[in-house]
Amino acid sequence: MDISIPNRRQAQIVAWLQENDTLTIKELVARLNVSAMTVHRDLDKLAADGLVRKVHGGAKLVTAEAASGETTVSPSCVMCNTAVSPRTVFTITLDDGRKETACCAHCGILRLSQLDGVGSALTPDFIYGRMVNVFRAWFVVGSDAQLCCVPSTLCFARNNDAQKFQQGFHGEVMDFTAVQQYLIQSHMN
Ligand SMILES: [Zn+2]
Ligand SMILES: [Zn+2]
Secondary structure (H helix, E strand, O other): OOOOHHHHHHHHHHHHHHHHOEEEHHHHHHHHOOOHHHHHHHHHHHHHOOOEEEEOOEEEEOOHHHHOOOOOOOOEOOOOOOEOOOOOOEEEEEOOOOEEEEOOHHHHHHHHOOOOOEEEEEEEOOOOOOEEEHHHOEEEEOOOOOOOOOOOEEEEOOHHHHHHHHHHHOOEEEEHHHHHHHHHHHHHO
């Protein structure tokens, strides 16, 4: 594995936040056995990627609810109008700060093809559940695992995970550009 130490630490922080909601800097320093400055640097990096939010003296995970604004009702998909599950939620932030939510990568990627001025687009890694930048992610399209729209479009941060998943559940591994073209075409037919 070529994952560097800071990356591994940051992945660990995200994993802990998925279990704990909020962690203080002090707790992270103790758990990771690094300096507070290192923890701050890791959190700044994760915050820049849109994965965590720094709160007073600690950090919180950017959850599906937080990412889609302070709304109390769970949003419905901007494309197909079905209820959005946190397992597959796809969040688009536009350059002007507006946010849109799609039910899964299938609808989200189609929606991206209709939009200009997209700032970021995030969806959970299918295995690890942490939010990933969809433009750098890998997708398994048309596998046997159907959670939402068909063809099923599942997101993976690492190509290797996508390949392994594909071996068991079939479908095809694609990068963002390929999957977008594929979905646009399958919708026109
Ligand atoms: Zn949808
Ligand atoms: Zn969907």
